[in-house]
Each structure stands twice: as C-alpha cells, then as structure tokens.
Amino acid sequence: MAQKYIVYLNGKALFFNNSAPDGAIQVNGKGFPALENAIQILEQSDKVMLKDISWEEGLQLLEQKYLLIEAAGGIVESPDKKLLCIFRMGYWDLPKGKVELGEDIATAAAREILEETGVNPGKACSLICKTWHTYTQKGLNYLKETSWYHFKVNAEPVPVVQTEEQISKACWYSLEEAMGLRQNMFASVYDVLEAFGKKNA
DSSP, X not given: OOOOXXXXXXXXXXXXXXXXXXXXXXXXXXXHHHHHHHHHHHTTOSEEEXXXXXXXXXXXXXXXXXXXXXXXXXXXXXXXOEEEEEEETTEEXXXXXXXXXXXXXXXXXXXXXXXXXXOOOOSOOEEEEEEEEEEEETTEEEEEEEXXXXXXXXXXXXXXXXXXXXXXXXXEEEHHHHHTTXXXXXXXXXXXXXXXXHHTO
C-alpha cells in the first residue's frame, strides 16, 4: 500500500516526523502547543511538518481536537483500465461516503459507489490507501479518515449520478486523464490516484 501520512487542513498539508517534501516549514516540539503552532502557521503556508511528533502521536492529538468521522470510497476500474470519476460541487472527485454504524468498511465503499454513481462495483480487490482531512460543519470541527479500495468491473456502464449529493456528472477516465484534472481536484483525491498508479505500475 503506497500510503502517505498527511492530514489536509483546509486544503493545506500537515506532515509529521521528517516525512515532508522540501519547502515545508518545520515546527519543533511536542503535544498540543506544537500542533496549535503548526495550525497557525498553516494559515500563511501550504505545508508544515511537526518534526518531533510521530504520525501515531499526531493522529491521537488530532482525534482529541476534532470529531473523527470514518468514511470509505474507491477507484472503480473497467477492463480498458478506465477509472470512474465524479464531478461534485466544482471539483473532480472519487465516490465515497460515511461508514454506517457497524458496517464493514469495504462494504461501505461499495455501497457509496453504487449510491453515488449507479455502478455496482462488486467486491473490493484491495485497499489502496487512507486519507485524512479536516472540515467544519454547523460549527463543529471534524477529522475525516477515508479508506480507499480498488474495485474491478467487467464493463463501463453509463453512470446514473446521485444529484441530491451535489454530483453533476460521472465519467470514465484513464489514470493519466484523471491525474490531469489535478488543478480541479482536492489534494487528497490526487494522492489516492497517485497511490493507485504506484500500486498498479
């Protein structure tokens, strides 16, 4: 699994323990003071690394600050290696949604794909990666952990999108075409495509 350990806060990248690319601002220290300092710096910068905090420690801190939401989604691949992408609220995305109480995560991913696109993906082949991002809704701050699965289908059925979820269209694209939509895509979604490409190279 080509896993990246990044949390996106308002679209900006928070890294941990020397995992950041060049150009990230380094923040020293541990605990909430270091985390709050990093979040403040992210208001003016695109990427920050908490140098002295491991991924596990960082996630525990974030889970105390934000309400954790578990979600699941997937990449659906056709026999011609086309991938099912959706266009939601001005951004290219992959089908996903919240895991229901007691629901198996891979089963939730398949259910969300079917609900949002009308395409039945069947059973998941494998886990691609996980992503994390924060958002605010009705005055509450959430940390969403999304598990992404690889599905294979034996055709390219015409999608029937779930318009009540603000999805306006769904299209089958090659991996190269999908990654070419980066300018109009959340960074975490691009990370999923990148992880899928590395895994299936």
